[in-house]
Amino acid sequence: MVTEEKKKVINRLKSMYPLRAKVNETYLKSAEAIKAGKPAVWAMLNFYYGDPILKAMDVEVVYPENYGAVAAAMGVAQRYLEQADADGFPTHLCGYSLTSLGYTSRMMKEFKGEVPPEAPFGGMPKPLFLLSSSAICDARYKWFQALGRYMDVPVWPLESPSPGVKEFFIEGSFQRMVDLGVKHLRDFVVFVERMLGRKMDWAKLDETVDLMIEVNRVWHEVNELRKAKPCPMHSRDFWSAMPAALFLAGDLKDSLQCFKDMYVEIKDRVNNHIGAISEEKYRLVFAELPPWHSLGFFDKLAERGWDFVVESFGYRPPIPIDLSQVKDPLERITRFSLQFFAGYYEDARQQNVLGGSFAYPYLKYAREWRCDGAMLHPLISCRSASTHLPYVSNMLMKKLKVPSLSIEGDIVDLRLFNPEDALAKAEPFEETMEHYRRVRKQEGFDW
Amino acid sequence: MSDKSKGLSKVQEIYRNRSQRAKELKAAGKKIIGYPCVYVPLEMLTALGLVPYRTYGDIREAVTEADRALPTSFCPIMRTCLDCDLKGKNDFLDGMVTVHSCDPQEKTARVWESYTDYPYFHFIDMPSTVRPEAIEYFKSQLNDFRKTLETFTGQKLSADKLKSAIKAHNQQRALVQQLYELTKPVPPLISGIELVQVVKALMSLPVAEGNDLLTQVIGEAKNHTDVPKKKPARLLIWSSSLDDTDIMQIFETKANVVMDETCGGIRAYRGSVKLTTDPLDGLADYYMKEITCARTFRQATLGETKKDYAKDIQSRFGYLKGIVKEWKINGAILLLVRYCDPFAFEMPSLKDYLDSIGIPSTYIEYDYTIGALAPLRTRVEAFLETIR
Numbered sequence: 001m002v003t004e005e006k007k008k009v010i011n012r013l014k015s016m017y018p019l020r021a022k023v024n025e026t027y028l029k030s031a032e033a034i035k036a037g038k039p040a041v042w043a044m045l046n047f048y049y050g051d052p053i054l055k056a057m058d059v060e061v062v063y064p065e066n067y068g069a070v071a072a073a074m075g076v077a078q079r080y081l082e083q084a085d086a087d088g089f090p091t092h093l094c095g096y097s098l099t100s101l102g103y104t105s106r107m108m109k110e111f112k113g114e115v116p117p118e119a120p121f122g123g124m125p126k127p128l129f130l131l132s133s134s135a136i137c138d139a140r141y142k143w144f145q146a147l148g149r150y151m152d153v154p155v156w157p158l159e160s161p162s163p164g165v166k167e168f169f170i171e172g173s174f175q176r177m178v179d180l181g182v183k184h185l186r187d188f189v190v191f192v193e194r195m196l197g198r199k200m201d202w203a204k205l206d207e208t209v210d211l212m213i214e215v216n217r218v219w220h221e222v223n224e225l226r227k228a229k230p231c232p233m234h235s236r237d238f239w240s241a242m243p244a245a246l247f248l249a250g251d252l253k254d255s256l257q258c259f260k261d262m263y264v265e266i267k268d269r270v271n272n273h274i275g276a277i278s279e280e281k282y283r284l285v286f287a288e289l290p291p292w293h294s295l296g297f298f299d300k301l302a303e304r305g306w307d308f309v310v311e312s313f314g315y316r317p318p319i320p321i322d323l324s325q326v327k328d329p330l331e332r333i334t335r336f337s338l339q340f341f342a343g344y345y346e347d348a349r350q351q352n353v354l355g356g357s358f359a360y361p362y363l364k365y366a367r368e369w370r371c372d373g374a375m376l377h378p379l380i381s382c383r384s385a386s387t388h389l390p391y392v393s394n395m396l397m398k399k400l401k402v403p404s405l406s407i408e409g410d411i412v413d414l415r416l417f418n419p420e421d422a423l424a425k426a427e428p429f430e431e432t433m434e435h436y437r438r439v440r441k442q443e444g445f446d447w
Numbered sequence: 448m449s450d451k452s453k454g455l456s457k458v459q460e461i462y463r464n465r466s467q468r469a470k471e472l473k474a475a476g477k478k479i480i481g482y483p484c485v486y487v488p489l490e491m492l493t494a495l496g497l498v499p500y501r502t503y504g505d506i507r508e509a510v511t512e513a514d515r516a517l518p519t520s521f522c523p524i525m526r527t528c529l530d531c532d533l534k535g536k537n538d539f540l541d542g543m544v545t546v547h548s549c550d551p552q553e554k555t556a557r558v559w560e561s562y563t564d565y566p567y568f569h570f571i572d573m574p575s576t577v578r579p580e581a582i583e584y585f586k587s588q589l590n591d592f593r594k595t596l597e598t599f600t601g602q603k604l605s606a607d608k609l610k611s612a613i614k615a616h617n618q619q620r621a622l623v624q625q626l627y628e629l630t631k632p633v634p635p636l637i638s639g640i641e642l643v644q645v646v647k648a649l650m651s652l653p654v655a656e657g658n659d660l661l662t663q664v665i666g667e668a669k670n671h672t673d674v675p676k677k678k679p680a681r682l683l684i685w686s687s688s689l690d691d692t693d694i695m696q697i698f699e700t701k702a703n704v705v706m707d708e709t710c711g712g713i714r715a716y717r718g719s720v721k722l723t724t725d726p727l728d729g730l731a732d733y734y735m736k737e738i739t740c741a742r743t744f745r746q747a748t749l750g751e752t753k754k755d756y757a758k759d760i761q762s763r764f765g766y767l768k769g770i771v772k773e774w775k776i777n778g779a780i781l782l783l784v785r786y787c788d789p790f791a792f793e794m795p796s797l798k799d800y801l802d803s804i805g806i807p808s809t810y811i812e813y814d815y816t817i818g819a820l821a822p823l824r825t826r827v828e829a830f831l832e833t834i835r
Binding site for chain 2: 087090136137167172190391394
């Protein structure tokens with residue numbers, strides 16, 4: 001009885017479950033298809049840049065970053081981490097990368113290219129090629145290069161521009177990024193065609209791109225509804241639904257319908273003042289990757305009235321942009337992907353926040369979602385997702401009088417996250433949030 | 448300093464007080480522009496009469512100020528660079544140019560710009576590959592850099608001015624290559640410690656003054672008799688950066704360091720910029736292709752649809768084979784600064800390559816602080832025992 005009550009602390013969206021089921025089904029279908037001989041590609045999260053092309057070419061895509069999280073959650077990551085360590089990779093490297101390096105080492109050396117028996121969810125079969133990405137961090141292109149030690153599989157490194165906030169607005173700069181992107185994708189299509197031995201179906205790509213953009217538009221609208229008080233959707237639902245929009249997991253038409261259903265359910269909650277938790281005392285923004293291995297931690301905080309109403313920029317849909325007049329699907333892809341990174345730049349420039357796409361969005365989120373606090377989750381082996389957090393903390397305090405709580409952890413290594421210790425910090429942080437509520441009122445903020 | 452030369456004495460003086468000349472130039476009306484990474488095309492600064500000044504960190508200085516801006520588990524070099532800057536050690540600078548040479552540089556650049564108020568601050572984005580469209584994009588970034596420099600200085604950066612600056616910097620590259628020729632003899636005519644001092648001095652001076660200094664050092668070193676003692680090991684040090692004599696001292700106690708592959712050494716000076724019709728073409732090509740930092744993704748063949756590991760590591764590290772032979776290197780130390788991902792991912796493959804050409808090597812990690820030097824010494828000495 002007690003257990004049942006605890007499960008209800010977060011009022012999960014009914015419409016999330018069918019969407020998540022489709023995402024999970026995709027993983028299984030993908031594993032079966034690869035077993036039946038369909039080519040697999042290992043890809044980095046590429047922020048809409050390479051995925052629509054692979055999807056249009058009907059390739060099964062496996063994401064080693066996701067698999068790192070799965071291996072951690074299923075308790076087999078440690079074995080792969082140790083293998084990578086034994087092979088000479090420094091232990092402070094990205095936990096996801098070490099997991100797949102150790103996994104691949106084991107697959108290729110001990111199992112002659114077959115999936116190791118302990119690998120969860122059917123494992124990651126040897127790919128036809130690797131799609132890396134220079135977006136976000138160095139690891140995401142150096143790691144696939146390093147996999148060359150174990151398997152002679154070609155790599156396509158996707159470029160991803162990262163201009164500064166000021167520099168983005170130098171005349172002609174944006175168009176040059178578009179030019180780079182389109183040319184780069186055109187060459188990538190040729191590469192994929194060569195690897196697969198068949199031509200791109202451009203009509204299918206056109207449709208895929210439109211669906212990708214529409215799925216993300218609806219997903220964006222869903223998240224906009226979360227500005228309501230009480231917030232109708234908790235971050236846990238966000239993280240469950242996210243792969244369908246960010247990785248394009250599953251059939252895009254199905255996903256679009258599911259996101260529309262989600263919008264209807266949330267709209268209904270907003271109209272009827274139904275919150276995601278029973279008593280919303282504090283509204284928080286969560287910064288960067290959550291502790292995938294300990295998501296139950298958020299239930300404990302929900303019991304205290306902590307509602308996570310908005311999350312990291314890196315996993316949210318781009319601010320919608322009208323690309324209907326852009327005929328070339330590769331240009332639509334490029335502009336959409338650039339919008340993800342640079343969609344906040346104009347606003348950031350106006351407010352003279354030079355921290356760029358990694359930092360500025362938190363200012364917007366805290367203000368528009370009326371947050372009382374920020375929970376920052378610096379990750380020991382994912383420095384790219386952590387570097388900006390002290391800056392974010394300072395910025396939120398300086399500009400909005402919103403305090404931050406920093407809880408260290410890791411994406412793979414469970415030992416680095418201590419939920420008890422984190423929970424012990426909750427009560428004092430509530431006092432801090434209360435204090436700054438008063439400060440904000442005194443200073444004329446409206447929340 | 449015995450007979451070792453006036454040139455090297457001057458180098459050591461600059462090494463100890465490296466901002467002095469920049470401050471004098473500032474007092475004389477010159478504008479001094481800082482840069483934390485060798486990927487910043489200094490030619491463009493020189494062409495406009497600006498003085499490039501490399502901003503380093505300090506292994507002796509505890510990081511305190513940068514703690515409010517960067518996490519502790521982060522590139523220690525960028526942390527100490529920013530820390531020194533926030534403590535006012537570079538307060539004579541008129542501007543700062545940063546570059547997306549690696550993720551820590553890029554992330555730190557954004558923080559750096561937000562926490563400081565230099566009259567001029569520019570960030571150059573850099574692609575990761577040497578694909579033609581990537582180099583074209585980098586060229587466009589250099590063109591944007593040119594525009595902001597022109598606005599800052601109020602001068603036009605003409606092709607002629609830029610070509611002239613390229614020639615001066617190419618001369619410096621050629622002189623540094625000559626300097627490193629002095630380590631070929633057994634024993635070498637110049638020590639690894641002196642190489643660190645010379646390069647650090649060069650990165651503190653206007654190019655013309657640096658060239659004069661180099662000419663003097665090389666001329667005098669060729670003839671002096673006070674050369675380093677011959678040691679059993681002739682080492683290659685491969686690292687992201689090695690810019691402090693206390694670090695180099697650890698290797699040289701029981702070995703001769705005859706070559707480094709670091710951006711505190713020869714990395715920025717290999718090759719030369721081609722004098723193309725549009726000088727930005729030559730610059731883009733040089734900085735993307737010729738600087739052998741692990742940050743750049745290289746392949747045996749661009750867009751290859753088949754991969755061969757042996758060819759792959761040959762394309763990434765093959766240039767070391769000739770160096771090993773010519774400098775009679777018999778051991779390599781792969782010195783990793785903690786949290787440096789591009790170099791960390793490279794370690795096992797580089798070791799594979801060195802094994803393939805018969806060079807014993809070891810990988811050692813440290814955190815670029817004075818406290819890390821004692822354990823570093825122990826590991827270095829243990830390695831040197833194996834190659835006697």
